[in-house]
Amino acid sequence: MRIVFAGTPEVALPSLDAIADSDHELLAVVTRPDAPSGRGRQLVRSHAAAWADERGIEVLTPQRPREPEFLDRLRELAPDCVPVVAYGALVPPVALEIPVHGWVNLHFSLLPAWRGAAPVQHAVWHGDEFTGASVFQLEAGLDTGPVFGTLTEVIRPTDTSGDLLGRLAVDGAGLLVTVLDAIEAGAARAVPQPADGITLAPKITVEDAEVRWDEPAFAVDRRIRATTPAPGAWTTFRGERVKLGPASPAPDAPALKPGDLLVEKKRVLVGTATAPLALGEVRAAGKKAMAAVDWARGVRVGTEDSFS
Structure with a gap:
């Protein structure tokens, strides 16, 4: 054709x-x-x-x-x-x-x-x-x-x-x-869509991609993965936006309040409404993406720091 x-x-x-x-x-x-x-x-x-x-x-x-x-x-x-x-x-x-x-x-x-x-x-x-x-x-x-x-x-x-x-x-x-x-x-046959099961998928906005740490861990995980690579999941750290890559479960992690950060030797934990998650990559404004532990060392995350 x-x-x-x-x-x-x-x-x-x-x-x-x-x-x-x-x-x-x-x-x-x-x-x-x-x-x-x-x-x-x-x-x-x-x-x-x-x-x-x-x-x-x-x-x-x-x-x-x-x-x-x-x-x-x-x-x-x-x-x-x-x-x-x-x-x-x-x-x-x-x-x-x-x-x-x-x-x-x-x-x-x-x-x-x-x-x-x-x-x-x-x-x-x-x-x-x-x-x-x-x-x-x-x-x-x-x-x-x-x-x-x-x-x-x-x-x-x-x-x-x-x-x-x-x-x-x-x-x-x-x-x-x-x-x-x-x-x-001449062999194609188009079948009408069923009237039930209709769901809508409007465009995902930058506002949608802001992580809500007061959501359960599974919801935070889905939001981050759904908005990767575009428009890119983000949160606020010390008043500035940082972008986040996918996180992973941390079942052995200590309890943390939503958004609170805990830097360990090989991982950075962040609290949600349920269990903490281990951060993957973090990218500060104007910087390249890096492993969360490298980012945390670079900005010297303290015990009072958190995502908001």
């Missing part, structure tokens, strides 16, 4: 690789416009755009996919289908109608669970035992279209969102190409 791909972040690259290696013809890549990044706020190409640039593939970067110029170019390209992986913009009905087989979206949950922008983070945060990926027909509603196929993935006890998303991106790429092959062969 003639394919135009829509995607933006790094998680879209396994699908781009899989499509490029398939029998389908990749005509162009639709992605978000260059965005300011880093301290210098210089404009940077999206991961998908950079991938296409390296291969001499046309890149389309509309501010909004309803722009007449973009719609005209999409009609000129005349794709049979537009697969989507984390594009990051709402696609209007007028654009959905251009490809013969519409737009098909690889979404990282088992729909109708976790519809929205952050399905993986919410699955980790809520302690789900498994999740998966779904390829569905994109329509005007939020992740509401009929589903062509799914795969499942176990969520491991130590998985961060980054870990889990990395596995789903690779496995989901294979699922996406399988669906495209079936569409081309």
